[in-house]
Amino acid sequence: MNVSTSGFEGIVIGGSAGSISPLCAILSALPSDFSIPIAVALHRSSGGVEFHKALGSPEMALKIYEPNDRDPFVAGKVFLAPADYHMLVDKDKTICLSTSDMTNYARPSIDELFETAADCFGKKLIGIILSGASRDGSDGLMKIKAKGGLTIVQNPLKADGETMIRSAMETTNIDYLYSPEQIGRFLKDLDKGSATL
Amino acid sequence: MHLDNENDSEDIEVRLLLEAIFLKYGSDFRSYSRLSVKRQILKMVKDQNLGNISELQHKMIWDELFFKSILPKFSINVTEHFRDPSFYKAFRNDVVPFLRTYPSLKIWHAGCATGEEVYSMAILLEEENLYEKTQIYATDINIKALEIAKGGKYLSRNLSTCSENYLKSGGKKSFSEYISVQDMDFIMDKKLKKNILFIDHNLAVDETFVEAHVILCRNVLIYFNEVLTRRVIKLFYDSLQKHGFLCMGLRESIMRSANKEHFKYLNRDGKIYRKVPSESFNRMVK
Ligand SMILES: C[S@@+](CC[C@H](N)C(=O)[O-])C[C@H]1O[C@@H](n2cnc3c(N)ncnc32)[C@H](O)[C@@H]1O
Numbered sequence: 001m002n003v004s005t006s007g008f009e010g011i012v013i014g015g016s017a018g019s020i021s022p023l024c025a026i027l028s029a030l031p032s033d034f035s036i037p038i039a040v041a042l043h044r045s046s047g048g049v050e051f052h053k054a055l056g057s058p059e060m061a062l063k064i065y066e067p068n069d070r071d072p073f074v075a076g077k078v079f080l081a082p083a084d085y086h087m088l089v090d091k092d093k094t095i096c097l098s099t100s101d102m103t104n105y106a107r108p109s110i111d112e113l114f115e116t117a118a119d120c121f122g123k124k125l126i127g128i129i130l131s132g133a134s135r136d137g138s139d140g141l142m143k144i145k146a147k148g149g150l151t152i153v154q155n156p157l158k159a160d161g162e163t164m165i166r167s168a169m170e171t172t173n174i175d176y177l178y179s180p181e182q183i184g185r186f187l188k189d190l191d192k193g194s195a196t197l
Numbered sequence: 198m199h200l201d202n203e204n205d206s207e208d209i210e211v212r213l214l215l216e217a218i219f220l221k222y223g224s225d226f227r228s229y230s231r232l233s234v235k236r237q238i239l240k241m242v243k244d245q246n247l248g249n250i251s252e253l254q255h256k257m258i259w260d261e262l263f264f265k266s267i268l269p270k271f272s273i274n275v276t277e278h279f280r281d282p283s284f285y286k287a288f289r290n291d292v293v294p295f296l297r298t299y300p301s302l303k304i305w306h307a308g309c310a311t312g313e314e315v316y317s318m319a320i321l322l323e324e325e326n327l328y329e330k331t332q333i334y335a336t337d338i339n340i341k342a343l344e345i346a347k348g349g350k351y352l353s354r355n356l357s358t359c360s361e362n363y364l365k366s367g368g369k370k371s372f373s374e375y376i377s378v379q380d381m382d383f384i385m386d387k388k389l390k391k392n393i394l395f396i397d398h399n400l401a402v403d404e405t406f407v408e409a410h411v412i413l414c415r416n417v418l419i420y421f422n423e424v425l426t427r428r429v430i431k432l433f434y435d436s437l438q439k440h441g442f443l444c445m446g447l448r449e450s451i452m453r454s455a456n457k458e459h460f461k462y463l464n465r466d467g468k469i470y471r472k473v474p475s476e477s478f479n480r481m482v483k
Contacts, residue, residue, distance in 0.1 A: 068450040069419040082448055090232045097419055097448050098233050099275045101240075116232065 005193045008036050008150070009124040010073070010089070012117045014110030014140070016043040016132025018160025020054045022180035023130060027078060029184025032061035034191055036126075039079040039095075041087055041113040043106050043134065055080070069097040081108035088116040104136035114140020123148030128183060130154045132164030138171045145172045150197070152176045152183060210250035211235045214257070221258050226271055228401060228425040234271070241270055273420060274342050276310040277358060278351075278372075279317045280415075281447050282365035287467030289367050292442050293325050296410065302331040305409040305436065307400060307429075308417030309335040312346025316375075317366075318413070319389040324369045328392065334407055336398035347395045349385035353378055400429050405436040412437060416446040434459055434472060443470040 015023055019042055027038075055064045065077040073079060073093050081087035086108050088096040096116075103109035114127055114137060127144035129137050131154060145151050151174050156162040158179060168174065178186060189195035211234065215227045226234055242253050257264045279285055296302055306315050315335040322328040337343050356372070363372040376383040398406070400417070412433050418426050430451060433443055443460060445451060445468040451460060452470075460470040
């Protein structure tokens with residue numbers, strides 16, 4: 001298996017209202033051989049078609065993939081939580097889907113993804129919170145930090161929805177506050193071994 | 198064996214709790230997906246304002262009333278009429294033509310929860326003029342859910358979603374033709390209930406009881422572990438007619454290596470499979 005020289009084994013990204021364009025900006029910076037598996041949980045009340053169009057942009061070398069239950073969580077594509085399912089990462093590095101109750105009024109919930117990924121990857125995990133008008137993701141990011149993982153949030157000054165970012169900043173001492181472009185570049189350099197932490 | 202993950206203490210607690218519940222009350226969640234169960238348990242700990250899973254275990258073991266009140270939280274019964282309309286559309290297009298060729302039909306809904314899926318299928322069959330020749334078996338382990346299913350009574354506030362899903366699924370009339378509304382509730386038409394049997398059946402221990410043309414088991418196996426999943430797939434294989442159809446949830450693929458020679462895709466996106474008759478299935482589950 002391809003293990004990233006960065007030492008990181010997973011990236012989890014959470015976003016809500018206003019997060020599609022920053023997410024695209026981040027993902028567009030990554031090459032097709034990017035070697036850290038990526039999982040994304042977005043609140044998608046905004047609905048189907050638009051969403052897929054935006055995320056299927058040709059600039060993205062990595063394909064967006066909505067997994068089946070028990071798919072192995074691997075690099076090479078971006079795992080997007082399917083609408084109406086919580087997406088969890090199990091300790092054997094497989095995806096686990098669930099339709100249990102909403103968490104923080106959301107399904108998929110960012111906390112569900114972040115907390116389980118933190119249990120799976122410990123300090124080898126990067127958690128990223130993007131724009132949103134909710135406080136989902138804060139507990140998850142806190143757990144990632146507590147386990148020694150790296151925490152990043154989108155710069156709230158330029159985000160459409162600050163609430164989710166500010167909420168995460170209140171509960172967690174965030175490592176990096178970056179624009180989406182910076183996050184993309186940072187991840188790319190990190191994977192190549194040329195980023196400084 | 199020594200587990201070297203940092204938070205294995207929590208996992209140990211989960212395991213002990215499931216063992217304790219089984220010993221004390223006989224409810225067996227030990228072969229359910231450990232991670233899903235753990236998430237449910239952690240939610241209970243939080244809701245009850247307890248410090249950890251061991252405290253929850255203490256309460257569950259010593260207080261039967263408490264256990265009974267919290268037991269339903271272990272099962273996930275979320276469902277709706279025409280859930281995943283694209284599935285019903287695929288079923289209409291790809292399965293119904295085959296079903297027309299049989300003189301009579303048996304359909305098994307395994308894990309039917311509160312019955313919405315069963316009535317949805319009954320409506321579809323009715324519209325395709327197949328209902329009269331069909332016997333439907335709908336099973337679950339949750340007795341309370343089965344009671345609701347039998348009653349066929351649902352909340353009116355969900356009606357708009359039902360209608361929307363029904364139309365998207367390729368429905369030919371209007372959802373309102375199959376129900377009668379009574380204040381807060383709506384009730385499924387008696388006609389639809391005529392050929393449905395609701396039965397209590399546990400996929401983890403009970404045996405096959407039917408040779409079905411179609412089995413639907415949607416959004417159930419995602420809560421089972423690998424061993425139980427394999428048992429259930431074998432059970433379905435044995436419970437299907439020669440070229441029978443198996444319909445899974447849209448995010449459940451059974452096409453992992455072990456099953457490839459026993460099932461083939463009929464409709465990939467709809468997760469509709471077809472049994473491939475063979476002699477070798479017994480060998481495989483060993
Ligand atoms: C999420 S519901 C699925 C409902 C419906 N099939 C659908 O897709 O909308 C899962 C159901 O599986 C049932 N179930 C869980 N374990 C079971 C078992 N061992 N045997 C039979 N049913 C089981 C639960 O009681 C629950 O009603």
